[in-house]
Amino acid sequence: MANNRNTSFLSDPALLEKVDKLRDLNIGQHVPLPQLVVVGDQSSGKSSLLESLTGIPFPKDQSLCTRYATQITSRRGDVDRVDIRIIAGPHASEEHRQHVEAFRMPTPSGLKFRQDFANILQKANEKMGLRADVSMANGTVFSEDVLKIEVQGPDEDYLTIIDVPGIFRTTTEGTTKDDMVMVRDLVTGYIKDERTIILAVLPSNVDVATQEILELAEDYDKDGRRTLGILTKPDLVLEHGAQAAVCDLIQGKKRPLTLGYFLVRNRGPNLESEDQSELDQIFRTQPWISLPQDRMGIPALKEQLGSLLFEITQREYPKLLQDVSSQISKCRRDLDSLGPSRQDEREQRSFLTHIAGVFQDRARAALMADYNSDSVFDQVQLRLITHVVNITDLFSAEFQQSAHLRHFQNPELHEPAEETVSSGEDFQGSNSLGLTISNLQDLLQATGVNDITQEELAELGEIIDLSHETTLPSDDVTSWIRDTYLNTRGMDLGTFNANVIATTFSEQSRKWGDMTKVYMSRVIVTIHRFIATTLRSVFPEEQSRRHLWSSILDGLLQRYKMAMDQASLLIEVERHKNPYTLNRQFADALSKARGHRITELLRPKARKDTRQYGELQNMVNLDDIAKAAEGKSNMEQQQEEIHDIVRAYYQLALDRFIDNIFQLAVDYSLLHGPDSPLKVFTQEWVINLEPEQLERIVGESKVAKKRRLKLAKKIQDLSSALKILKI
Structure with a gap:
């Protein structure tokens, strides 16, 4: 079986060459590669084993011990040549990478290379910045760099x-x-991968239980499926008990491994003149001759290693191809998450202009309730105009029901009583959509507009105020108007001081300011959250987004304040100017109120009559009309007149005020006008930014730049690897 596998291996070296090319690209740091890794404790005979396997005279002097990974590749070819270079470690700086990869040693032939190998190692150590001698003070002892040696010739095996x-x-x-x-980290970095065959070098004259490398291999190869034990120095095993222990390992009777153990003898410091066949004569003696001979000696080991390398490469090749493709996809996703490159002013301005354009598109869609235009509107906070309309409906309903300080009388009732007669009567039940005040409050509560975060409070605290609670009107309007009249009357004959109307109206509308500020605050919080949430959706990079937010925050706050000032102006104009209107509905309402009062005075004197029209009618004597108000004092008549004038005017002023607050302070100042906070972050704003401002807002941090370069380099390397694998 071994010979058949080796024949297959020798017939297709191209597959192994592809993996070697990937190793040259340092792809192993990203994707595990099929490989054979020789590991062992110091003085385990590892250097001698490598010399036996490769023909390269690795130095056995402690001062020149292996202090970095060395990749030795031999391949059959017509030309006798050796290529030597250094592959920078995975954590090397760009400067160090360029420095070590410039290393070249001219070695025209394998023979010359082997004769000069100790000198080559010294030169490589110097290039990596290692000490010439371990005991020296200057330089480091070990390196993550890899020394690659590729030997080619007609007598070489792959x-x-x-x-x-x-x-x-x-x-x-x-x-x-x-x-x-x-x-230890360097060794575990190689042996932890599932595609690595661990060649654990163990001296035969030492109890394997004391060999740390075998314990380390077990940590990453629990079942021993990819660990091959190589026992060295059999000539030093002289006691029968020790020899029996080695035989038990080879025969799988002790500490078994799936790949088993091999027993080899290498050339020692005093055996330079002996060739391998002479060294292997020891396996013709007892007790070794009784062991399976395909587990004895360097030739058998080399054949097995060649077969293992080919088998694992052939088995893992499809998975390797898939892993490289998956890594490329992941890197591209990670690179996309960083957004477009922002290295210079042109890239920065282009990037931020695009972000501003997307932001404005979503703002326009939100104002039009075009929520199907983007899946981002699945977020409740982004349904801007819907929230504003619900907030406004609640404001209108509560305002009409509760904004007056005292209930007006209703002269239309057949029996005198103090009742609610404002235009809020519609909201005693529901509005035109069938929504009650309770329904609207529930909608508002669901948005969380009353639950201000500490961050929002820190930003908006000087502008908004949600602390006011709306109280219901009281029912003492008659006594209140009487007191107001008594405190403002002059020497008027049959009339009253006109200022009493202004005073009464101003007092009756005292709650307008607080209720309006709560309304405006709710709208501002809603817009503020919309802007913040939309920015998060269009600009996911938190650090840069925070810089952008701090750059536009002053502009937002200024525009919120302008809108609040507009509302305050409307409140001031409505409450403190002399009451006046050109609206004909005022005269109609006042006349109607006067008529109803006369009607109620005449109702007790009316008689029922069915002669006219065949229906029961209330009939009054015309003379009774002239006497209807007799018996009322001048003060009573003045109070009623003041009440009816204020009531008629209040209704018109309230409806006008609600419309003006929404149209001027909300719709124009906050939503659609040229100074809307939604228009602070625009493409024009980005175009006018100075280069220093751009750099501060969207310039990439050192960490982001480093990550971008690292991802780009990784994609480049993996793409080259994928190309190699697919050839």
Whole structure:
């Protein structure tokens, strides 16, 4: 089976070459790659094993031990050549990346390369900024960079192995605990991936239970399915008990691994003259000769490694292709979430102009109740005009029902009584849509317009006021008008002081200011929330959006205040000017009220008569009409006249005021007028911003710029990887 697998492996090296090209692009930091990684404790014989597998004389001197990952790739080819370069680590700066990737060592032949390998390592160490010797003070000891060695020649077999620094438990001269942690992190970074075959190098003359690397492998390969044990130094195992323990490992009787164990003998410091076949003669002796020979020696191990590398690459190739594609899609989504690039003034102005245009489109749709134009209007807070209309309906209903200080008399009633006769009578039941005041209050409560957040209060606190509660009118209008008349009358014969009308009306409309301020405050809060919510929907980047918000906030507050001032002006004009109207309905209402009073005075003297028209009629004597008001004092007549004039005027003024407040203070000042707060953030506003303001508002932070560059580079690398995989 091993020979068949190796034949298949040798017949299709292109698949493995593709993965090597991905490794050159450092794609392994983004997507796990199929690979063989040699790991082991220091002094486990790892360097000697690598030399046996690759023919490269890795130094065994502690001062030149493996201090970074080394990727060794051998491939068969007609030309004898060696390529050596450094791949920057995943966390390297751009400056360091350019520095190390400029490393080149001219090595025309494999023989020359092997003879000069120690010098090559020293040069690579210098390029990475490592100490020439571990015990030296200057420079670092270990690096995340990768030394890539690619050997090609007619006698080479295709194999790629990654060597990582050996794990050590205690610090030695020149190393620190931080170095221990870094090496451990470097090793685990390679072996944790599911597509990595862990080649755990274990000296045969040491109890495997004491080897930390095997415990570390178990942490990431719980079932031992992708760990292959390589036992070295069999010549140092002299005791029968120790030899039996090694045999148990090879035969799977002790600490079994799915990939099993191999026993190899490597050339030591004193065995340079011996070739591999001579070293392997030890496996012809007891107890090793009794073990499966396909688990003995470097040739068997090399064949197995070649098969393993091909099998895992072939098995994982479709998943690898899918992972690269998925990573590209995710990176593009992440890049899209950052929005368009905003590196210079042109990009910044274009970006913010687009945001302002979208904002204005949504504001126009919200004012037209065109909620089907964008799914964003599923958010209740964005249904602007609907909330404003509901708030206005409630204001109108409560205003007509409760804005007067005292109930007026109703001269139309057959029996004198003090009743509500304002135009709010419609809202005793419901409005034209069948909505009662209670219904409207429920609608308002659902929007949360009365629940102001601390942030909103900090921004709007000096403008809005929602603290006033509406009280119902009292029923003492007669005594109140009498007291007002007594306190304002002069030497008038049959008439009254005209100022009493102004005084009475001003007092009767005393609640207008507070009720109107609550109404305006509710509308302002609704608009303020709409603007904030819409900005979040069109500009999701929080930090830049906060800069934009702080830039437009003063303009918003100024326009809110202008609208509130407009409402205050309307209140002042209505309540404190001399009552006057050209509306003919005033005269009609006053005449009607006077007529009803005379009618009620005559009602007791009327007699029932059915002679005319065949129906029961109230008939009065004309002489009774002239005497109808007899018996009333001058004060009573004056009080009634004042009441009826104020009542007729109040009704007209109230309807006019409600319309004016909505039309001038809300619709014009807050919604549609040229100074509406909805028109603070416009494309024209963006065009007029200075470059410094643009940079402050939408200039990308260092973190965002770094993330954008990182994502763009990752997309570029992954796209190159995808192209390689699909060729």
